[in-house]
Amino acid sequence: MLTDLKNADVKELSEVxxxxxxxxxxxxxxxxxxxxxxxxxxxxxxxxxxxxEDKELLENFENTMQLIEQYLNKSGREKGQQGLAMFASNIxxxxxxxxxxxxxxxxxVVDTSPYIRPLARLVDEYEAFGLVLLDSQRAKIYVVSSGxxxxxxxxxxxIINKHKKGGMSQARFQRLRKxxxxxxxxxxxxxxEKLFSQDEVxxxxxxxxxxxxxxxxxxxxxxxxxxxxxxxxxxxDEAEDRLVSKAEEIVLGNEKATSERNVSRLRAEILRNGLAxxxxxxxxxxxxxxxxxxxxxxxxxxxxxxxxxxxQVVDSGVKDRCPYxxxxxxxxxxxxxxxxxxxRTDTKIEFVGDNLTLAELGGVGGxxxxxxxxx
Numbered sequence: 001m002l003t004d005l006k007n008a009d010v011k012e013l014s015e016v017x018x019x020x021x022x023x024x025x026x027x028x029x030x031x032x033x034x035x036x037x038x039x040x041x042x043x044x045x046x047x048x049x050x051x052x053e054d055k056e057l058l059e060n061f062e063n064t065m066q067l068i069e070q071y072l073n074k075s076g077r078e079k080g081q082q083g084l085a086m087f088a089s090n091i092x093x094x095x096x097x098x099x100x101x102x103x104x105x106x107x108x109v110v111d112t113s114p115y116i117r118p119l120a121r122l123v124d125e126y127e128a129f130g131l132v133l134l135d136s137q138r139a140k141i142y143v144v145s146s147g148x149x150x151x152x153x154x155x156x157x158x159i160i161n162k163h164k165k166g167g168m169s170q171a172r173f174q175r176l177r178k179x180x181x182x183x184x185x186x187x188x189x190x191x192x193e194k195l196f197s198q199d200e201v202x203x204x205x206x207x208x209x210x211x212x213x214x215x216x217x218x219x220x221x222x223x224x225x226x227x228x229x230x231x232x233x234x235x236x237d238e239a240e241d242r243l244v245s246k247a248e249e250i251v252l253g254n255e256k257a258t259s260e261r262n263v264s265r266l267r268a269e270i271l272r273n274g275l276a277x278x279x280x281x282x283x284x285x286x287x288x289x290x291x292x293x294x295x296x297x298x299x300x301x302x303x304x305x306x307x308x309x310x311x312q313v314v315d316s317g318v319k320d321r322c323p324y325x326x327x328x329x330x331x332x333x334x335x336x337x338x339x340x341x342x343x344r345t346d347t348k349i350e351f352v353g354d355n356l357t358l359a360e361l362g363g364v365g366g367x368x369x370x371x372x373x374x375x
Contacts, residue, residue, distance in 0.1 A: 002078055003098040005146040006200065007343075010120050013087060014343035016094065017113035021309045021330045023057060024091050026064050027115035029107040030084040032077055036106060040069070043108035051110075061110065063090035071097065080148060087114040101147025102126055112309055112330045113340065120339050121299070121351045122146075125255070129203040129229075130196045131247050132188070135236045136181045136212045139188045142244070143199045149244050150199070153191055157184045185216045193224055203227055203254065205247045207234040229254045259296075259352045266296060266365050267357055278365035280316060280334060287338055288312075290345040292366035297335060299353045301363040305334035314338075335364060 003009075018024045028040070044065055051058040068088055075097075083100035096114075102122050109115040128145035137157050143150040157180070196204065204227045206213050213231055220228075230250045234243060269276030277286045280303060286292050306329040307314045308322035314337045319329050342349050347366075352358050358365065 001099065002081055002101045002148055003146060004148065004199075005098060005100065005102075005119070005123055005126070007123055009098070010116055010123055011343045011346070013096065013114045013116045013119070014340040016087075016092075017309050018089075018092070019309050021112055021307075021328050022060075022091075023051070023110050023112055023330060024060050025087065025089045025094070025111055025114050026061070026068065027107070027109045027111065028068060028084075028086040028088075029104045029118055031104055031106050032081050032083055033103060039106050040072075040108065047108070047110050060089065060091045064088050067095060082147065085119055111332070112307065115336065116343065117333075117336050117339055120343065120349055124349055124351050127203065127251075127255075128199050128201045129205065129247070129251050130192065130199075130201040130227075131244065132192055132204070132206050132208075132216070133234065133236060133238075133243060134185070134188060134206075134208045134212055134216060135210060137184060138236055139184075140236075141188070141192055141195055143195065143201060144244060144248065145199055149240070153195065155184075155188055155191065157187075181212065182215065182219070185212065185219055189216065189220055189224075193221075196224075201227070203229045203251055205229060205250055206231045207243065207247070209233060209235055256353075259350055260355065262294060262296060262350060262367070263352060263355050263358050266361070266367060269367065270361070270365075275368035275371055276365065277368065279362035280364065283362075283364045283366055284314060284334070284338055284341075286366055286368060287341045287345065287347065290347075291368045291370060292342065292345075292347045293369040294367040295338070295342045295347050295349045296358060296365050296367075297339065297349065297351050298355065298358050298363040299351045301335055303334040305332055305337070306330065307332045307337055338364065 047061060048058065051061050067090060068086055078099050080101050081099050083102055083104035085098040085100060085104065087096045088094060104118055107118065126146055128143060131142040131144060133140045139155045141153045206217055206228060217225065217228065217231055266276050270278060277283050287295065303316050305314060305316040306319045308325065308327050308329050310327045311322055311324050313322060313324060314334060316334050322329055339349060
């Protein structure tokens, strides 16, 4: 069964690490659409050659890889599956698998903790959105989450469309019909609100023909209406694939526009010496202190650094020993560590693509919840 990936999944992984700074966790990402059968073997041999000097780590690596390969050999591909993410450590008796409806890049990483950056990026890029298709007497409600289309509910009601001569006036008939349509749309709205709340929907698209979609939008409460990103004309009997594809295109455009607005907010806050930080050092300190509300990271941005898992100290550059406790350190991607700290402190993370402003600000920055500095 495909995983409905949530922020909670990534947060759980972010809290897992080897307290002795040993490279004891294997993170494996596989692209199922263009599976390279030799990729895992190549990476396995490369890692083994590096770990040969440490018998304990080598033994853990080989035992962990055996668990991973056993799973890969016996587990088939699910319908709609595009990616696979696995996190394992034999020493820590740890094994997590995510069958993904989204594509991922092939990666095999050995580190002191699960490598969560690709997973965090997927959560950001594939936020659950809701889709409501309706006319004056029919409705379909969908939730699109983690690359999966969930057909949640279909509703229909019998509303008289033609006025027969005699019996009642045209005006009364129209009042009754309008009231019946409004009652139906309110019923749809109640179902939609319950379903979207369960699936943590953050964006909504309304589709349909005629005036029903406008009437529907107008009766929604403000907290739901604020999540609507577009209202589009679409025939009720339109093919589902085309409908969902159009909705995904709209959500993707909205996400890009939101990223640009957030970078502009970051820039404005920096200029007025407001609630914002940027650059590696300031951003890392603010994340560790739990100050950041929204972390902005340039896609693909990496910085070589080190971590002491005992002290939870991270910095760029190279150090064999922690300057605070003298424990052995491990080499890391500092941006990955910032992301892990952000997950642990319930910080929203946004990955920003091709933005010159963020790149000039150091590739990473954050909008703050509060400021700890004292003037």
